[in-house]
Amino acid sequence: MTIKIFNTINRKKEIFKPVKSGSVSMYVCGPTVYSHPHIGNARAALVPDILFRLLKRKYDNVTYIRNITDVDDKISDAAFKQKKTVYEISETFIKIYQDNMASLDILEPTYQPRVTDNMPGIVSTIEKILKNGFAYISEDHILFDTSKYKEYGELSKRTLDEMIDGARIEVADYKKSPRDFILWKPSSNDQPGWESPWGLGRPGWHIECTSMIKSIIGNENTLDLHGGGNDLIFPHHENEIAQGSCMSSSKYCNYWFHNGIVLVNKKKMSKSLGNVILLEDLLKNNKSNSIRLALLSAHYRQPLNWSESTLIESNNLIKKFSSLARSFVGDINKYENLDNEIIDILSDDLNTPEAIKHLSALSKAAKTNQKDLASLVVSAKFIGINLLAHNISTLKAIDEELVKSLVEERFNARSSGDFKKADEIRDKLLSMGISIKDLEDKTVWDYNPDN
RNA sequence: GGCUAAGUGGCAGAGUGGUAAUGCAGCGGCCUGCAAAGCCGUCAACGCCGGUUCGAUUCCGACCUUAGCCUCCA
Known part of the structure; x- marks a missing residue:
């Protein structure tokens, strides 16, 4: 590797x-x-x-x-x-x-x-x-002297002249050059400060x-x-x-x-635009798996445009993977090197979209093949997505007994051909965040507030 | 204004010197009382103009557009 x-x-x-x-x-x-x-x-x-x-x-x-x-x-x-x-x-x-x-x-x-x-x-x-x-000392500030460091600009590929020409900032008068930057600056009494050979102060950024x-x-x-x-x-x-x-x-x-x-909306988040998305808010209503997958859906060097659908799409994918993963029976440890392929993919400059594509391919194969299913679980885990975790949001308490009795009532209505009543109950359950699936001889339900 | 990147189907987003993944959405079908989920199938894209090349979406140049940086910033 x-x-x-x-x-x-x-x-x-x-x-x-x-x-x-x-x-x-x-x-x-x-x-x-x-x-x-x-x-x-x-x-x-x-x-x-x-x-x-x-x-x-x-x-x-x-x-x-x-x-x-x-x-x-x-x-x-x-x-x-x-x-x-x-x-x-x-x-x-x-x-x-x-x-x-x-x-x-x-x-x-x-x-x-x-x-x-x-x-x-x-x-x-x-x-x-x-x-x-x-560095030099000027008006109680210690400044780095960029003119002394000949390689300055090697990372950002800017020359000193370019930067000075393009600068729109007012240059503090204690600087020899606009590019010089602060190593240490003085603190007044109401600012955090530490004793130093240059008096009470604090470090530059x-x-x-x-x-x-x-x-x-x-x-x-x-x-x-x-x-x-x-x-x-x-x-x-x-x-x-x-x-x-x-x-x-x-x-x-x-x-x-x-x-x-x-x-966000093709613009960098900033308080003035009011488009800052806090993690705290996202975590209230979303599974961490979904947020993680959404953040990994674009290559790390590309800008990531965050929108409602970003999260919805990754959430759908997580639901699909998780429900498959939970059908795994057996011992994952009996297979070896299950995550080799995803590691190879990621080793090439952290190509996470390609890794997600690999997970999709595994999930397709996993329907008929326990080894690929095991591989899906292990590969997802490598990128920090735990498909076996039951991290269903518990923020909204549900009355399980009520749900069960409604499901049963609906099942009976369907059995006797009263589809109107059955559909009414289904709508009611949906409004409670409960999705249902009719199987041959029973109805199963799940709490899916995202739907 | 200067610098650095990016422009791929309806949206998101990989990739490649020989016409291009995957996901979501759409459409058709299977399944279903009807749905949902699932499954099968399917439509559809490489900003623009030149150059190099047998051949470019992929390399080079110009242009247009977008974003970021040049001030705190992850």
Whole structure:
């Protein structure tokens, strides 16, 4: 099994080879914890989750790091507006983030470092960059000097001139160049701040990732994989490369991968457009299997246009797969290598739509073949979809006795030829979210609120 | 304005130098008291214009359109 991944820095699909054979390090930019996670955050966690599962299958030792940004002006703003402490806000949303991700069966990373736990490391990383001559101090800010780093722009493929010409922003007057970015900035008393050689302050946005990566894998080691949403390519990841390359003699990272963003009505979600879809709301009314499948229905590098039908379609597919899966009798373990094929498919740059097609093909074959049915269950499980789980929504309590008696009443009506009454009862059951199926000698029912 | 991507049937969405998966929807049929589910069958697509090539949807260039980034962003 060879894993291929599209490397953003070279703009092509490459065969993945870790620095140390048998051992892989991967870092992904995690959430800034200031509000409820949305469907885009879920995609950004789910794409690396699939890669993580794949890597674990192939390599003995996989270190997956996903940070938590718990220092940020957005968090401070939220705290101010809600009259809470910064700490209360971040703790609340860390918990919610982790709960939501767990609901989607997204595996826990090996490490989830928090910025607030890593201040000494961040300070010493900045000191290294200063000492190496790639940063300067201006009006109590420490700034990275992009003019000193000749490769700047290698990831986003922009030259400094292009960026400066195209910039529409007002340039802070303490910057030598509009592209220079903040490593450390001063905090006033009402802002979160930490003691540093440069006084009370807090880190800039980019430095935390570099610092936490290096503190886990070692200053002089190269990270194998680094991922995130493609809106992070510039400036965030570009800046990380610059910092990381100027505080260590080793290459910063070998493979960069970026997922496309989630669009709603063909537009990026934003609060101003009012089209943000929160995970919390989706999880109230949908099975995690369906949400997961919907997020995997497009290739990870493509934008994913989210709509009502996205979820309906994946839900239909899940229902079909699940009802088949539940008909499996026997011992799945007696078959071997059932997920080889889906692993091969995913190994080619995480081709999840192709993997879903494979599941469809298996479900077709599974009707006559227990091995293919077992393969369907095991293959779906590999991408985190548990078809045997009975995760039927229990949000709406149903009166089972009432349902049973109505079904029986309808059965009797049908038997005696009173179809009018039978149809009335069927409509009533449907309105309760109960779907029914007439078999030869009985009627079976199921709770299907989606129908 | 600059940069980076993308444009495939009604919708979603893979893929390929020799005319193209799969899912949903539609249509026809089987089944059913009628449905639902299921099954079988079926219609239908490669933005536009050039170039390279025996041959391009696939490679190259221009154009048009869309999205993202250039400011916080997954």
